[in-house]
Amino acid sequence: MEVIYRSTRSNSEPVTASQAILKGLSDDGGLFVPDHIPALDKSLSELAGMSYQQVAYEVMKLFLTDFTEEELKNCINNAYDSKFDTEKIAPLVQADDAYYLELFHGSTIAFKDMALSILPHLMITSARKNNIKNEIVILTATSGDTGKAALAGFADVKGTRIIVFYPKNGVSPIQEKQMVTQKGANTFVVGIHGNFDDAQTGVKKIFSDKELAKEMDEKGFQFSSANSINIGRLVPQICYYVYAYAQLLKDGKITEGEKINVVVPTGNFGNILAAFYAKNMGLPIDKLICASNDNKVLYDFFRTGTYDRNREFVLTTSPSMDILISSNLERLIYRIAGNDADKNRELMNALSGNGKYEITEEMKAQLADFYGNFASEAETAAEIRRLYEKCGYVIDTHTAVASAVYGKYVVETGDHKTTVIASTASPFKFTRSVMDAIDIKYDAMGDFELVDELSKIAKVKVPNAIEEIRTAPVLHDTQCDVDKMKDTVKSFLGM
Known part of the structure; x- marks a missing residue:
């Protein structure tokens, strides 16, 4: 069809x-x-x-x-x-009591x-x-x-x-x-x-x-x-959740039709929306656990039904999640508004106007699939250290946010279903933050010294994506103010 x-x-x-x-x-x-x-x-x-x-x-x-x-x-x-x-493209690695879906084996390690x-x-x-x-x-x-x-x-x-x-x-x-x-x-x-x-x-x-x-x-x-x-970005992301379930089934970790939980470190909401779409295709997912960092706009939204970007913007060690306007959430809002474009537009206009909107109780009731929580900077670092000391497995800062939030979810609910955590970046991409979390003594090292040390302690080869930038020359040094973005685009295109 x-x-x-x-x-x-x-x-x-x-x-x-x-x-x-x-x-x-x-x-x-x-x-x-x-x-x-x-x-x-x-x-x-x-x-x-x-x-x-x-x-x-x-x-x-x-x-x-x-x-x-x-x-x-x-x-x-x-x-x-x-x-x-x-x-395998996206292998699953068991560490402690969860399966980490490693989504960082491509050419840019994310x-x-x-x-x-x-x-x-x-x-x-x-x-x-x-x-x-x-x-x-x-x-x-x-x-x-x-x-x-x-x-x-x-x-x-x-x-x-x-x-x-x-x-x-x-x-x-x-x-x-x-x-x-x-x-x-x-x-x-x-x-x-x-x-x-x-x-x-x-x-x-x-x-x-x-x-x-x-x-x-x-x-x-x-x-x-x-x-x-x-x-064209969202549809390919649905595939790896289906593949993860299929691998768990193939390896005898679950039985056919058994429900799993999925945890996703979330910024722009696309990755967790892909898991939501997979669930709606018939994949047996129970809870979609939305993990935020200190920019906890999504945690507050799931808790209150109000999306409010009027808050301090926090620079964290998980920068890909340092976002106050989660663009892909609009797709979910449209759906829970009954695919009502007028209602959705009204809410999005409110967001771009006074920076907030509130959904109705009926819409809120449709968010039962989701659980939201957040991990502070201290909790994120502690989770990297905990998992390394317990299992010898090293995760990046974004994955650590998800892993820490999963821990909170289990304590809060007692739900021990088989769980897949989306591991969204290689620890080599955030070497200093990861190594500092494991032991502050590493802070005295240079960026690429840290890379080699991480390779040693994690027993993982340094990815090509890191090797090739060690000595690569800077080819792009353009900077601009926000109000000059359009002019910068025209200049590049020779217009």
């Missing part, structure tokens, strides 16, 4: 999957959502016998219904190949690789299907990981250019080095004087600038997005 995509903010004409991927964001500023969530059409035991690539096809074919089997398999096989350092390895292929295929002649300009804001993963995915891809904005002082040293050393004639990286929310708001503003779109079209360009607001 065909799946078509609608905007969360108006009842405009629906679009196909390939059109939604190309546009990224709807013309009215809304996000594209499927008109229904398709059900898995393979049994869980069938999925248990499949490779990652095969599971990805079985999930994605149900959402991307205007792609042919050949097109989709071609995209999948080009994405999930030797760029990943394990054939979970964004899982979707951004395939997005360029989906986009180029979509452009062909829709007879697009313009050059596609990928415009994206990053809180650290999306930027590098998108740059790596789109570097030197014919018919595309990519511009990444990141908060100049809001990412880890390794994250910044990964971005500013990026090769590729079509790549452009800009540090903005502001935080991630400023970057994201600026990008959305550029997207909705009708005059600029017209000017771009005349010059042979059109914008698209690689942020998690693009449905």
Whole structure:
């Protein structure tokens, strides 16, 4: 059955999957959502016998219904190949009383690789299907990981250019080095004087600038997005939750149909929304545990039903979650509002106006699938240390937020169901924070000394993504104020 995509903010004409991927964001500023969530059409035991690539096809074919089997398999096989350092693509590792779904085995050692390895292929295929002649300009804001993963995915891809904005002082040293050393004639990286929310708001503003779109079209360009607001990012993320369940079943850790819990460290809400979609496809997930850091806007939302970004912005050791406007939450709000675009638009206008909105009791009742909590900086560091001392397993700061919140959930509920924790980045990406958490004595070491020491204590080889930036030259040193983002884009495009 065909799946078509609608905007969360108006009842405009629906679009196909390939059109939604190309546009990224709807013309009215809304996000594209499927008109229904398709059900898995393979049994869980069938999925248990499949490779990652095969599971990805079985999930994605149900959402991307205007792609042919050949097109989709071609995209999948080009994405999930030797760029990943394990054939399993997303292995599960048992540590203490949970399974850590390692989503960081791609070329930039963060979970964004899982979707951004395939997005360029989906986009180029979509452009062909829709007879697009313009050059596609990928415009994206990053809180650290999306930027590098998108740059790596789109570097030197014919018919595309990519511009990444990141908060100049809001990412880890390794994250910044990964971005500013990026090769590729079509790549452009800009540090903005502001935080991630400023970057994201600026990008959305550029997207909705009708005059600029017209000017771009005349010059042979059109914008698209690689942020998690693009449905081409969200659909591939559903696959790894299905694969994780299938692996647990294959390994005899659960029985077919047995429910599991899933814990996700959450910033922009895309990764946990993918788990919610997987549950609605029929995957036996019970609780979706939403883990926040000290920027606990989502924890407060699940507790009170009020989303309020009017608060101090906290820079933490888990910077990819330092977000006060969780863009993908809009897709969930639209759904619990009964797919009512007018109601959703009213709430989103309130958010951009006075910075907050409140959902109704009826809407709140539909959030029973979710549990929200947060971990402070001290709790995050303590969890890294605890897991290392108990199991010898080293996790990054974002995964530690999730792991600490899972601990709180178990204490609060007594629920010991088999649990999968999304491990969203390699500890090598946040070496200083991780090593300081294990023992403060490491703080005297240099960044790359720490890398070698982490490799030694974790008994894990230093990833290629880190080795290649040790001596790489800085190729991008552009900075700008938030109000100059549009001018910076035009300058790069020679407009």
